Amino acid sequence: MGSDPRSRFVEIYESAYEPILGYVLRRCPHPEDAADVVAETFTVAWRRIEEVPEGDEARLWLYGVARRVLANHRRGERRHEQRTTALRERLAASPALARPPEDEMSQMGRVFRDLPDDDRELLCLVAWEKLDHGQIARMLGISRNAVRIRLYRARKRFARGLAKAGIDHPRAVALEGSSL
Amino acid sequence: MNLADLARVRDKDLAGEASAPETRALMHAIMSEEREPLTVTRPGRKVRRGLVLGLAAMATAAAVAVGTGLVGGPVTSYANAAVSIKKTGEYFSVNITDPTADHHRFEEAFRAVGLRVTVKVVPVAPSDVGKLIGPIVPGGFKWHGSIGTQRITPCSSAFCAKVWMPADFPGRVVFGVGRPAKPGEPYVDEGPVDPEGDEALSGYTSHGKTVADVRAELSRRGLKLGYRLLWKYEDDGDGGISWFDEAVPESRIKDDWIVASTRFHSSDTVTLYVTPGKDAGPAPSPHPEPQWYDMPD
Numbered sequence: 001m002g003s004d005p006r007s008r009f010v011e012i013y014e015s016a017y018e019p020i021l022g023y024v025l026r027r028c029p030h031p032e033d034a035a036d037v038v039a040e041t042f043t044v045a046w047r048r049i050e051e052v053p054e055g056d057e058a059r060l061w062l063y064g065v066a067r068r069v070l071a072n073h074r075r076g077e078r079r080h081e082q083r084t085t086a087l088r089e090r091l092a093a094s095p096a097l098a099r100p101p102e103d104e105m106s107q108m109g110r111v112f113r114d115l116p117d118d119d120r121e122l123l124c125l126v127a128w129e130k131l132d133h134g135q136i137a138r139m140l141g142i143s144r145n146a147v148r149i150r151l152y153r154a155r156k157r158f159a160r161g162l163a164k165a166g167i168d169h170p171r172a173v174a175l176e177g178s179s180l
Numbered sequence: 181m182n183l184a185d186l187a188r189v190r191d192k193d194l195a196g197e198a199s200a201p202e203t204r205a206l207m208h209a210i211m212s213e214e215r216e217p218l219t220v221t222r223p224g225r226k227v228r229r230g231l232v233l234g235l236a237a238m239a240t241a242a243a244v245a246v247g248t249g250l251v252g253g254p255v256t257s258y259a260n261a262a263v264s265i266k267k268t269g270e271y272f273s274v275n276i277t278d279p280t281a282d283h284h285r286f287e288e289a290f291r292a293v294g295l296r297v298t299v300k301v302v303p304v305a306p307s308d309v310g311k312l313i314g315p316i317v318p319g320g321f322k323w324h325g326s327i328g329t330q331r332i333t334p335c336s337s338a339f340c341a342k343v344w345m346p347a348d349f350p351g352r353v354v355f356g357v358g359r360p361a362k363p364g365e366p367y368v369d370e371g372p373v374d375p376e377g378d379e380a381l382s383g384y385t386s387h388g389k390t391v392a393d394v395r396a397e398l399s400r401r402g403l404k405l406g407y408r409l410l411w412k413y414e415d416d417g418d419g420g421i422s423w424f425d426e427a428v429p430e431s432r433i434k435d436d437w438i439v440a441s442t443r444f445h446s447s448d449t450v451t452l453y454v455t456p457g458k459d460a461g462p463a464p465s466p467h468p469e470p471q472w473y474d475m476p477d
Contacts, residue, residue: 005319006211013207017198022191031188039206040465046210050320068413072465083209086202096193109186127183128190 005049012052013042016059019129023066026128028073031097035087037073041066060139063129067121067139111161119154126151214474254294254347263289264337271344274329275337279310280359290355294347297355302368302472304358305444310338313356313368315345316473323349354473366446368472373453375410375423378441380450386442392435394442394452404449407433409456410440411463424466425453434459 020041024034044065045052052058091097112120125131125139133151137144184190197203257266262281266273272293278285279301286299297315304311312329321327327345345353361367377387381401386394398405408425409432434457441453456463 009211010207013210014198017203017207018194019191021197022189022194025189025194026187035206039210042207043210043213044465046213050322069465072462083206087206090200090202097189106186108183112183112186123183124187128187 008052009046009049012045012049012058012062016062017042019059020062020066023063023129024070025091025097026124027070031094032088032092033073035084035091037066037069039084039087040069044069057138060131060135063125064139064141107165107167108162111165111167112158115154115158115161118150119157122147122151122154123158214470255292258289258292260285260289262286265289265293265343267293271342273332274312274341274343275335276310276312276339276357277337279338279357281357283357286355286357295343295345295353297353299355299357300472300475301359302356303361303365305367305447306360308358308367309360311356311358312339312341312343313358314354314473315343316354316356317351318354318473319351321349321351323351325349327353356472361447364446364448367444372423373408373410373425373441373443375412375440375453378443378453380442380444386439386452389439390435391433391437391439391452391454394439395435398450405430406445406449406451408451408453409433409460410453411456411466413463413466422466424464426464427469432460 017038021034021038024037024041025031028034028037041062045062051061053061112123115123122136125136131139133144133147136147136151140147258264262276262278262285264275264277272295276286281301283299283301286301287297290297290299302313304313312331315327315329317327323346325344325346327349328343330342332340332342356368358368377385379385379387381397384397386397395405407428407430409428411424411426413422413424433452433454437457437460438455439452440455443451443453445451
């Protein structure tokens with residue numbers, strides 16, 4: 001027999017909350033907006049708990065949901081719900097999140113920001129979420145080979161962008177232990 | 181330079197966030213919401229017309245129980261004025277004789293044969309009167325065996341079906357019994373609409389026509405209209421496609437948008453399921469509306 005939906009949801013929420021919050025925070029311009037995206041993501045998981053895969057696959061499934069919720073969020077859907085008020089305040093006041101936006105940080109940040117969305121997301125999944133090709137393939141619902149090819153092209157475009165921006169040694173930019 | 185340095189925050193910076201009071205409060209707020217029920221099986225949408233309802237008068241007011249093995253234990257067959265249920269091998273034969281009876285009469289019969297289920301008597305279109313709807317398992321079916329229904333024809337009652345489910349399943353199981361809706365009373369939702377074309381109107385295909393065209397046809401037939409936008413989502417997780425329909429006022433709909441399906445909402449109103457046009461704005465996040473089987477027992 002499977003565990004009941006409530007205890008299963010608690011288990012998923014407790015184990016995946018921090019990586020999902022991290023995923024969303026790294027992609028939201030304003031930390032406090034992450035509260036609404038995270039809330040929506042886990043609400044989808046609660047409603048569709050039977051579809052959430054077991055083990056670490058649940059995290060990949062939730063990344064996929066969060067990605068779609070974020071896309072809606074960026075398209076203009078702003079939903080500040082009462083249930084996230086306290087969490088919004090917590091995130092807005094968090095010293096760990098008080099860093100400047102990435103595009104102000106460095107020239108590399110600006111080149112990165114100007115990449116096509118799909119390129120940027122793939123590179124982020126490797127550099128930030130530390131996902132391997134197989135995990136990215138499962139999260140995006142594409143083949144490992146497609147991930148490998150798209151990632152190769154994204155790295156090339158990033159390297160070209162860096163060179164064009166006058167960064168002479170794009171190979172000095174590290175992506176998970178290897179150069180671009 | 182490391183690409184990881186561009187991240188505003190790393191996961192390890194968030195250690196302990198999962199147990200923060202604000203985080204826990206959100207979890208409880210989410211869990212207080214109704215969940216999307218998993219529909220295990222649904223009988224076919226088309227139900228035979230010309231139901232024989234007169235047999236209810238032949239049934240006696242008293243219930244008849246047969247085959248009691250143990251004192252207080254389940255019986256192998258049970259009949260009252262509303263329904264008769266008989267255990268046959270691995271399934272139960274259910275004959276509905278009075279679809280307008282009180283729901284307690286149905287529950288009483290199911291429970292007598294050992295099945296703890298909730299029954300709701302719900303308004304349906306004339307063609308669905310008497311139909312046994314479900315079983316619906318709001319918490320999902322994760323148990324040994326299987327659960328389902330299969331309609332049996334020919335049938336001399338209002339509706340005949342085989343029902344099978346493990347008698348020891350501890351979750352909530354809901355059946356509906358279709359009763360005639362009053363004029364203008366909304367029918368219960370039959371489940372997801374077919375985006376490729378449910379057709380409400382005999383002799384008329386709405387799929388692929390403009391809203392203006394279908395509206396004109398409905399007006400000609402003296403019917404009122406409701407609107408739902410049929411949003412399409414490509415699931416990132418598995419590459420599949422899912423749909424979500426959103427009730428909207430007429431002001432959200434443009435005349436040149438295309439109708440995907442039509443369905444009777446009540447005896448005098450047809451709902452148009454419309455494919456959103458390019459200027460429809462962003463797709464909403466799917467949010468299920470409470471259904472008849474979510475209502476308190």
